[in-house]
Amino acid sequence: MKFFLDTANVREIAQAQELGVLDGVTTNPTLLAKEGRDPVQVIREICKIVDGPVNAEVISTDCDGMIAEARRWAELDEKIVVKIPMTREGMKAVSRLADEDIPTNVTLIFSPSQALIAAKAGASYVSPFVGRLDDRSENGMDLVSKIIQIFDNYGFETEVIVASIRHPMHVVEAALLGADIATMPYSVFEKLFEHPLTDVGLAQFLKDWEKLQR
Numbered sequence: 001m002k003f004f005l006d007t008a009n010v011r012e013i014a015q016a017q018e019l020g021v022l023d024g025v026t027t028n029p030t031l032l033a034k035e036g037r038d039p040v041q042v043i044r045e046i047c048k049i050v051d052g053p054v055n056a057e058v059i060s061t062d063c064d065g066m067i068a069e070a071r072r073w074a075e076l077d078e079k080i081v082v083k084i085p086m087t088r089e090g091m092k093a094v095s096r097l098a099d100e101d102i103p104t105n106v107t108l109i110f111s112p113s114q115a116l117i118a119a120k121a122g123a124s125y126v127s128p129f130v131g132r133l134d135d136r137s138e139n140g141m142d143l144v145s146k147i148i149q150i151f152d153n154y155g156f157e158t159e160v161i162v163a164s165i166r167h168p169m170h171v172v173e174a175a176l177l178g179a180d181i182a183t184m185p186y187s188v189f190e191k192l193f194e195h196p197l198t199d200v201g202l203a204q205f206l207k208d209w210e211k212l213q214r
């Protein structure tokens with residue numbers, strides 16, 4: 001499974017990159033706005049840090065506007081993946097962008113049929129939002145399971161990015177299902193490293209070693 005960070009914070013991305021397990025980054029207009037800087041400059045900086053895909057989202061709602069934005073994003077760096085919303089206009093844009101070899105990530109996926117349509121349109125990635133479904137007392141991971149089965153049934157090359165991750169168990173469950181990618185906030189990424197027994201064990205090892213040195 002690939003690990004993406006769902007953030008536009010350059011410091012967080014750099015820290016994750018140093019650990020050698022970061023495969024890419026997803027951003028959106030909200031995350032970029034939180035940084036309070038020129039979004040284009042932020043995306044450029046992220047591309048310099050990360051070796052893998054860097055997702056930047058369009059804000060237009062019509063097909064022609066999305067395509068124009070997508071082309072501008074794609075010109076910044078070959079790593080750019082353009083996020084397109086799951087709408088009829090969005091699918092028109094995805095189809096045309098596929099013809100131009102501009103990779104796309106269809107975002108705001110909440111049903112298997114939406115993921116199927118996106119894959120048929122030529123999306124490089126689809127992003128089911130598991131946390132938002134869980135918030136509505138629906139099973140987000142059940143959606144991921146169905147999408148993976150459908151894609152396997154028909155040999156779609158579209159990769160599944162499990163998004164809207166709330167906690168480490170979402171990451172583990174996504175991995176057990178065979179999802180291609182989990183994109184997560186930095187706070188969740190940090191928790192993947194943690195376990196109290198690890199801390200206890202390390203403290204004991206150090207304590208025993210100190211005794212040996214006396």
